[in-house]
Amino acid sequence: MRPKNNRKKLVLLAGFLVSLFIPPFLSAVGLFLSLWTIVPAPTLFLFPLAVGAPEISPWLVAMNAIALLLTIFRLQQGWIYNTSLVCSLIALILSLLPLLQFPAANARMAAEVQSVLGGDYLAAIPQVEQAQLRPQPFILTDAFRGIPLREVRTSDGVVFANPDGVQLKLNIYRPMQTGKYPAIVILYGGAWQRGSPNSDREFSRYMAAQGYCVVAIDYRHAPKYRFPAQLEDVETALSYIQTHANEWEIDINRIALMGRSAGAHLALLYAYNSPTVPIRAVVNYYGPINLLRGYYDPPFPDPINVRAILRAFLGGTPDELTELYRQASPINYVKPNLPPSLLVYAGRDHIVEAKFGRYLYEQLCATGNRAIMLEIPWAEHAFDAVFNGVSNQLALYYTERFLAHTLKSSDYQPK
Secondary structure (H helix, E strand, O other): OHHHHHHHHHHHHHHHHHHHHHHHHHHHHHHHHHHOOOOOOOOOOOHHHHHHHHHOHHHHHHHHHHHHHHHHOOHHHOHHHHHHHHHHHHHHHHHHHHHHHHHHHHHHHHHHHHHHHOOOOOOOOOHHHHHHOOOOOOOHHHHHHOOOOOOOEEEEEEEEEOHHHOOEEEEEEEOOOOOOEEEEEEEOOOOOOOOOOOOOHHHHHHHHHOOOEEEEEOOOOOOOOOOOHHHHHHHHHHHHHHHOOOOOOEEEEEEEEEEEOHHHHHHHHHHHOOOOOOOOEEEEEOOOOOHHHHHHOOOOOOOOOHHHHHHHHHOOOOOOOHHHHHHOOHHHHOOOOOOOEEEEEEOOOOOOOHHHHHHHHHHHHHOOOOEEEEEEOOOOOOHHHOOOOHHHHHHHHHHHHHHHHHHHOOOOOOO
16 A cells, blocks of 8 residues: 555645646746737747737736736745746736727727728628628637638639749639639738748638638749849739639629738739739738838847848849839839728837838828728737737728728729
């Protein structure tokens, strides 16, 4: 019987030791992760922490609250628990910041959208379509379980061009029912150097289930292929889509361009520069606007080395290639009668600062264009990589409404 008693004592001792160290451990981890809701990432290696921490803030709130409660029960057992209590309190406050800022940010966005599109901007959309839109800008259960995705038809890896021996492909996402659908053409980000049409598949699937044909396209990458090769590939892809519109059930008169970061830059350049395929609307998620100004005014900290990225994309510095930098800057193509633009920027962006989005917004408004600027105060660049995150839920809510208004309204007339 003695060996069994010894094992039981060892198990109890181990359990006791674990219970001693769990509160301090949770407090330390919670504080470390929560700090990234306000601390910018100094390097690319740490950048995912700065992106992800605000987006998983509901999870962090739960973890910090648990750590706080566990610590309170052991306050009389030593200095380490007093320290843990302070850490948990600080971590809880930090993790709550995005949620505390959410109501004011949402109110500003709602007012902006209604001001630009009209208070009844969804009235001309069929009730069946309206019922499919997300009911709230933020759904807490979705933050934990994920945003539900319905089944859609997908066609991956369709080759649309082969410039210089580089196979360029696109992915197609369509509703399960056959029909004629407005299209969203998506360009991925990645500093013009990396990425593929497989990026952000959750968003593509979600929008396809909402009644769109979503086409995610490829383009050649820098530094081997420099601008304007990428823009030429966008032109080729859209011409290919136009040719196959009937086959893919696309209403060619209802096409929106959407891009993220470098992809948003290309989407804006195409949409604003007399496109051969008509563009009904453009959605810009944190895209570069003025490459000259971006080179001379980089963010701080600068985790990806913006100047090196621009040199790789364009082949030199602005002093060497001033005119090319101007040609590659979407803000230089702003003129009257452009497609309506939705500009979504992160307030804490340390790759493409939100002020550049505001410059574009002001220029679009000054030339009589319809533009909506949504700035998410707590978010970092690429926030929507966490699809069910706090920021992406907010951006998705207004993005799908903007697209429904511009692509699905029965009485909508583009300028």
